Amino acid sequence: MKKTKKKILLFKVPDCEFPSNNKPVEDLRSSFSYVIPTISSALAYLGSFLQKYADDDYEIKLIDISVDSLLESKNRQIIPESLIERMQTEIKNAEYDVIGLSAMFLTNYKWTILAAEYSRKYHPQARIILGGGYSTILSEESLKNTKADYIVIGEGEDTLLFLLNKIFGIRNEIFNKLFPHISGYAYFEDGNYRVIPKSTYIDNLDLLPWPAWDLLQGEAYFRDFRFPIITTRGCPYLCNFCSVVEYDGRKLRCRSTDDILAEIDYFYKKYKIKNLIFYDDDVNINTKLFNSILKGLIDKHYDMKFEALYYAINPMKKETVELMFELGMRSVYLPVETGSPRMQKEIRKNINLAKAEEVFGWFKEKGFRIGTSFMLGFPQETIEDIRMTIDFARKIRAHETSFWIVKPWPGTNLYEYAIETNQLTESYDSKVGGYRGMGHFTEVQWNYEEVKTLMYDTNIEINFLQNLYFEDPKHYEDLYKYWHKMEPELPDHAILFICLGYLSKQMGLVERMKTYYSKATSLYEKENVVKIYSKYLDCDYKPILDYKEFLYNKIG
Secondary structure (H helix, E strand, C coil): CCCCCEEEEEEECCCCCCCCCCCCCCCHHHCCCCCCCCCCHHHHHHHHHHHHHHCCCEEEEEEEHHHHHHHHCCCCCCCHHHHHHHHHHHHHCCCCCEEEEEECCHHHHHHHHHHHHHHHHHCCCCEEEEEEHHHHHCHHHHHHHHCCCEEECCCCHHHHHHHHHHHHCCCCHHHHHHCCCCCCEEEEECCEEEEECCCCCCCCHHHCCCCCHHHCCHHHHHHHCCEEECCEECCCCCCCCCCHHHHHCCCCEECCHHHHHHHHHHHHHHHCCCEEEECCCCCCCCHHHHHHHHHHHHHHCCCCEEEECCCCCCCCCHHHHHHHHHHCCCEEECCCECCCHHHHHHCCCCCCHHHHHHHHHHHHHCCCEEEEEEEECCCCCEHHHHHHHHHHHHHHCCCEEEEEECCCCCCCHHHHHHHHCCCECCCCCCCCCCCCCCCCECCCECCHHHHHHHHHHHHHHHHHHCCHHHHCHHHHHHHHHHHHHHCCCCCCCHHHHHHHHHHHHHCCCHHHHHHHHHHHHHHCCCHHHHHHHHHHHHCCCHHHHHHHHHHHHHHC
């Protein structure tokens, strides 16, 4: 007699902002462009793990609702309001014995709670298991708010299968032998909160099967978007503002070069992928591993572009830069976070700023497009430290520089520091807002409005009016495409349209220049635009001077 499999739905909740009808008028300085969702590696790994180690017991369905909506949209945009009805329909659509909800970030909590409500409403007999950022960082609160049966804390492939087997009383000898020590989950028993803290991780990552992209819309997604691959898990660094160790632990665990290269080769042929991104937190921490991967890829001569999410500055070697260039990589993201040597020690980032300048120089010599990021507003900072950070950003002059306001996320040492020093504001809510939010700390040596003004003025200067690509005509087209994509998301950004007009003129496209300059002129008739962007018209940067000349000639 054929065994009846238990039906398991693994559902990733949307990672966009939850829609609100009472959203206040937004300060234009807090706006940022829309980010295309990355297909869920978490779901794909969970699905493949269950297929490999428990295929006889479970029938698996994966839904990444954000990506599904993206692929069906004509303009590659997601409307958050439409996801509510879609989420309800997707969860209601079929019968399940267990529903696993994956919430990528803590700030996705409203989506998570709503998904749990739908799961209970339409599948009252099904068990609910919650994993991801919300359950990992606020384990007891998430368990209460979602009324889930279990939550998974941190890395979850082996924990999920352990819980499924526990629920259905299934004994899996092969799985139990390979993964004998399970931790990182919580539940309520007789009204009491029970937690088994995360203390064990999968040391041999080659035991993980390759992601089950066929259970998601892998083929359709990779046709237009980047293919993510992970080579390591865990982070040995001690940055006090980061919570990644809550998910993957402190110990760096690495896949073998052969397994990584074999996975890339398989999916390159299967999906004809054109763009690959290494999705590690810092792909070059293990220099030997990363260099061996680069060498292996160079030998393959793939017709494919390669990039990585982040790189660590301190372990970067010139040999690695040379190999990246030989492979054809032409972009790099190097987070610095602070330009103050004192604050580098305070936040335990511990980047050698002289080494950072050297590394930036290596990549500039090779013609890489460099991105970097800085954080402003640590409670230990002085205004002098903040100005040092801005001066350092000007000094290294990346092609794209992101500035973020510091937020103390639960699970970080920074959060514990703010609690101990009584520096969290009474209104602080860890689940609301992100790195553009204000007012998290009290009793600091600076004020938020001053920091916000410094941050935004520097953003306008470095990323727009003095963009590094203005100096090199061969990059004009790439810069135009990049800025052009921002237009729908930043419709009131007058400086963006002035810079697009100036760039168009440099490209010899006079009519397009006139269109953009006219757009900027009409924007300056709006009160909120004047409030934020009028002061930049007093600057003597080339785009501003050219725009003023256009206005003078038009009036004249």
